[in-house]
Amino acid sequence: MNQLKGNNPGRRTILVCCGTGCLANGSAAVYEALCDALKGNDKFEVETLAKATGCNGLCEKGPLVKILPDDITYCKVKAEDVPEIVEKTLQQGELVQRLLFRDPATKKYYKSHHETNFYKKQHKLALRNIGEIDPSSVQDYLDRDGYQALEKAVKRMSPAEVIEEVLKSGLRGRGGGGFPTGLKWKACAAVDNPPRYVICNGDEGDPGAFMDRSILEGDPHTVIEGMIICAYAISASKGFIYVRDEYDLAVKNLTKAIENARERGYLGKNILDSELSFDIELVRGGGAFVCGEETALINSIQGNVGEPWDKYVYPAEKGLWGQPTVINNVETWANIPVIINDGAAKFASIGTEGSKGTKVFSLVGKVVNTGLVEVPMGTTLREIIFDIGGGIQKGRQFKAVQTGGPSGGCIPESLLDLPVDFDTLTQAGSMMGSGGMIVMDDRTCMVEVARYYVNFLAEESCGKCVPCREGISFLLETLTRICEGKGKLEDLDLLESMSCTIQQAALCALGRTAPNPVLSTLKYFRDEYLEHINNHRCPAGICKELTEFYVDEKLCTGCGRCRRNCPADAITGEKKKAHTIDPEKCIKCGECIDNCKFQAVKVK
Amino acid sequence: MAVNSEQTADRKAMGKIINRYPPERRYILAIMQDLQKQFNYLPKDALQMTAEYVNTPMSVVYSMATFYKAFSLVPKGRVVLKTCDGTACHIKGSNIIIDEIYKTLGIRPGETTADGDFSLETVNCLGACALAPVLVANDRVYPKVTPASLREIIEENRGRRDESTERE
Numbered sequence: 041m042n043q044l045k046g047n048n049p050g051r052r053t054i055l056v057c058c059g060t061g062c063l064a065n066g067s068a069a070v071y072e073a074l075c076d077a078l079k080g081n082d083k084f085e086v087e088t089l090a091k092a093t094g095c096n097g098l099c100e101k102g103p104l105v106k107i108l109p110d111d112i113t114y115c116k117v118k119a120e121d122v123p124e125i126v127e128k129t130l131q132q133g134e135l136v137q138r139l140l141f142r143d144p145a146t147k148k149y150y151k152s153h154h155e156t157n158f159y160k161k162q163h164k165l166a167l168r169n170i171g172e173i174d175p176s177s178v179q180d181y182l183d184r185d186g187y188q189a190l191e192k193a194v195k196r197m198s199p200a201e202v203i204e205e206v207l208k209s210g211l212r213g214r215g216g217g218g219f220p221t222g223l224k225w226k227a228c229a230a231v232d233n234p235p236r237y238v239i240c241n242g243d244e245g246d247p248g249a250f251m252d253r254s255i256l257e258g259d260p261h262t263v264i265e266g267m268i269i270c271a272y273a274i275s276a277s278k279g280f281i282y283v284r285d286e287y288d289l290a291v292k293n294l295t296k297a298i299e300n301a302r303e304r305g306y307l308g309k310n311i312l313d314s315e316l317s318f319d320i321e322l323v324r325g326g327g328a329f330v331c332g333e334e335t336a337l338i339n340s341i342q343g344n345v346g347e348p349w350d351k352y353v354y355p356a357e358k359g360l361w362g363q364p365t366v367i368n369n370v371e372t373w374a375n376i377p378v379i380i381n382d383g384a385a386k387f388a389s390i391g392t393e394g395s396k397g398t399k400v401f402s403l404v405g406k407v408v409n410t411g412l413v414e415v416p417m418g419t420t421l422r423e424i425i426f427d428i429g430g431g432i433q434k435g436r437q438f439k440a441v442q443t444g445g446p447s448g449g450c451i452p453e454s455l456l457d458l459p460v461d462f463d464t465l466t467q468a469g470s471m472m473g474s475g476g477m478i479v480m481d482d483r484t485c486m487v488e489v490a491r492y493y494v495n496f497l498a499e500e501s502c503g504k505c506v507p508c509r510e511g512i513s514f515l516l517e518t519l520t521r522i523c524e525g526k527g528k529l530e531d532l533d534l535l536e537s538m539s540c541t542i543q544q545a546a547l548c549a550l551g552r553t554a555p556n557p558v559l560s561t562l563k564y565f566r567d568e569y570l571e572h573i574n575n576h577r578c579p580a581g582i583c584k585e586l587t588e589f590y591v592d593e594k595l596c597t598g599c600g601r602c603r604r605n606c607p608a609d610a611i612t613g614e615k616k617k618a619h620t621i622d623p624e625k626c627i628k629c630g631e632c633i634d635n636c637k638f639q640a641v642k643v644k
Numbered sequence: 645m646a647v648n649s650e651q652t653a654d655r656k657a658m659g660k661i662i663n664r665y666p667p668e669r670r671y672i673l674a675i676m677q678d679l680q681k682q683f684n685y686l687p688k689d690a691l692q693m694t695a696e697y698v699n700t701p702m703s704v705v706y707s708m709a710t711f712y713k714a715f716s717l718v719p720k721g722r723v724v725l726k727t728c729d730g731t732a733c734h735i736k737g738s739n740i741i742i743d744e745i746y747k748t749l750g751i752r753p754g755e756t757t758a759d760g761d762f763s764l765e766t767v768n769c770l771g772a773c774a775l776a777p778v779l780v781a782n783d784r785v786y787p788k789v790t791p792a793s794l795r796e797i798i799e800e801n802r803g804r805r806d807e808s809t810e811r812e
């Protein structure tokens with residue numbers, strides 16, 4: 041069973057995932073060890089090549105090593121494992137079983153991650169190349185139909201036909217607003233005031249989201265190709281990619297990709313011998329959440345403080361330096377080459393009535409398989425969290441899933457069968473946002489989560505308008521008081537009425553959507569607020585002032601795990617006898633409750 | 645005397661960075677990013693020189709320097725601890741880590757220890773949510789941090805700080 045079929049078409053490729061998650065787990069050392077082991081090694085029948093790729097979406101299991109064409113995936117690989125992989129798999133054609141993906145539920149081993157539920161239910165369009173190619177190699181991109189869409193557009197379609205195709209695909213902006221991309225392009229092309237500009241919004245400041253960053257890191261050329269196609273469609277002469285400087289790997293890979301695209305004639309004068317001349321400049325952002333808002337971003341590129349405009353005008357009419365500008369999100373751009381290559385009809389056949397295609401989510405939090413996933417619009421939350429995500433970590437209880445970033449909301453268990461698209465999530469009091477999906481369990485306090493988001497927005501509010509500045513800080517004070525056990529029943533009404541005021545009066549969408557986390561948790565998790573206020577108790581054991589942990593004597597086996605891990609030496613007990621927690625010493629870090637295998641630690 | 649020559653050297657380095665860009669207002673951000681990388685903060689001299697170079701009032705340059713989170717107007721510690729407080733890290737206890745850092749080093753986010761060894765910053769997501777909570781100390785990434793492992797991380801980095809000063 042462990043023997044591999046010997047039909048190697050002359051060459052093996054070893055892909056080492058070097059996305060942020062795997063790098064953090066030490067994949068650089070694995071890559072180096074592999075390169076060393078392969079260099080000058082003549083024991084192979086076939087030529088072997090090692091490549092560093094972007095995130096495969098299974099960061100939890102990283103560092104990931106994939107071997108092609110055998111289609112083997114090894115998980116949690118260490119540099120020390122390399123000799124065994126080289127000897128067993130590359131030379132003898134055997135699998136190293138202990139490194140294979142193992143389903144935690146069924147205990148079954150999988151030869152390739154392609155066979156796992158995590159992968160099978162996904163549909164990769166925007167992420168189609170990520171993990172499969174070396175992002176620093178333009179040749180790798182070309183080998184997977186790269187720049188063919190551009191060629192098709194420039195040589196065989198008129199600009200109007202390109203716009204028509206994007207319109208017909210039904211593609212809606214993936215940056216959160218969900219505005220139809222084709223309409224935006226059409227509006228911009230119609231403004232007879234050149235020069236026109238194209239911008240890629242790669243600011244991605246959502247806490248707990250890394251979709252766009254992974255695309256820029258793992259497949260920079262797809263974004264560049266999407267932008268050039270748009271430039272052709274609307275006759276733009278210059279493009280800008282705005283990405284945070286702190287995302288060094290994205291900056292590095294993009295810089296190289298832009299250079300390579302220039303060398304190959306995809307950027308510059310008379311692209312592919314056409315009339316089109318277009319170039320792209322990288323702008324490194326300074327890290328401010330509000331800069332992701334398109335008018336603030338335009339301000340930032342122009343060399344101003346990155347604040348939204350006082351009066352909203354569509355950038356398609358008057359954008360960068362007052363000129364007509366198309367600004368789209370990274371993931372939106374990544375879909376453009378697919379639409380042009382495969383045709384609008386095929387794209388539109390995926391998804392729901394109102395939301396076509398797929399959506400990338402960063403599925404994180406208390407879920408078993410954490411990482412990037414891309415699913416057809418209309419997939420239910422339950423499928424994403426339980427089938428793809430493998431359910432809740434440590435067998436705990438699901439409580440809520442948060443979507444839409446700080447402007448989104450928390451969705452309870454009763455709505456898990458909701459098919460995910462732009463409209464359903466909004467109806468549920470949340471929103472699609474850019475694709476953060478944070479899974480919460482019974483150890484997550486919903487009041488504290490609301491406080492967390494409001495605190496984030498209080499820090500990120502540019503302070504320009506009063507409802508946003510003052511309103512959010514009022515929400516924050518009130519929520520903090522509730523978390524500290526000083527809340528009053530009237531506070532809940534005050535939270536609601538202040539939320540309404542902010543929604544109506546704030547200048548930009550940051551302010552207008554800021555109350556969402558408060559309103560959605562109040563709507564679905566009011567009991568938890570009441571428990572904090574009336575009984576001075578945080579059922580999740582998160583709000584320190586309201587938490588006391590104790591060991592249930594009947595359940596405790598005296599294994600001693602909690603005692604050994606407690607950083608405050610607050611737990612005592614003899615082997616095989618019930619342990620006790622000293623509330624005076626306890627710092628409420630939750631190590632014990634999270635790690636007791638017998639669920640013996642409880643919240644008083 | 646020594647201080648003066650250091651200052652001249654610094655000004656020279658600043659000028660070199662600034663001159664890499666065309667003298668236009670829209671390059672202020674890029675210039676400041678590079679200055680921040682070189683000096684670990686934005687020295688006042690550097691901001692002044694930038695303002696003159698792009699022919700923009702100092703007040704504008706200053707307001708940009710305070711607006712973006714990437715910039716600091718005071719020198720940062722030799723080891724910068726970046727604790728991720730993105731949502732994924734937060735619900736996995738990053739606030740406990742931040743509290744523990746305060747207990748051990750006496751600094752809160754945005755502060756630097758009196759001896760200039762450590763600074764603490766929070767970030768919104770390091771792109772490694774699967775490994776939450778995540779902490780970065782001078783570009784070394786520590787996954788799944790616990791209060792116990794935090795102590796080791798701090799000790800390890802005290803060592804690294806010594807290493808780097810010895811080498812200098």
Ligand SMILES: Cc1cc2nc3c(=O)[nH]c(=O)nc-3n(C[C@H](O)[C@H](O)[C@H](O)COP(=O)(O)O)c2cc1C
Nearest residue numbers: 213214215241244245332333334368369372549550
């Ligand atoms: C506070 C705020 C932050 C935003 N952040 C981002 C972001 O990080 N990335 C993004 O693509 N869009 C962001 N947006 C949405 C943009 O304003 C804009 O709608 C989007 O870039 C348009 O591209 P799309 O149509 O392709 O989605 C943000 C909006 C607001 C109000």
Ligand code: SF4
Nearest residue numbers: 596597599600602636
């Ligand atoms: S880990 Fe759980 S079972 Fe083991 S001693 Fe602690 S409370 Fe008891």
Ligand code: SF4
Nearest residue numbers: 606626627629630632
């Ligand atoms: S919560 Fe933390 S400090 Fe308190 S008893 Fe448990 S492990 Fe110890």
Ligand code: FES
Nearest residue numbers: 059062095096098
């Ligand atoms: S970084 Fe390797 S799987 Fe995500």
Ligand code: FES
Nearest residue numbers: 728730733770773
């Ligand atoms: S939220 Fe901490 S790494 Fe993403």
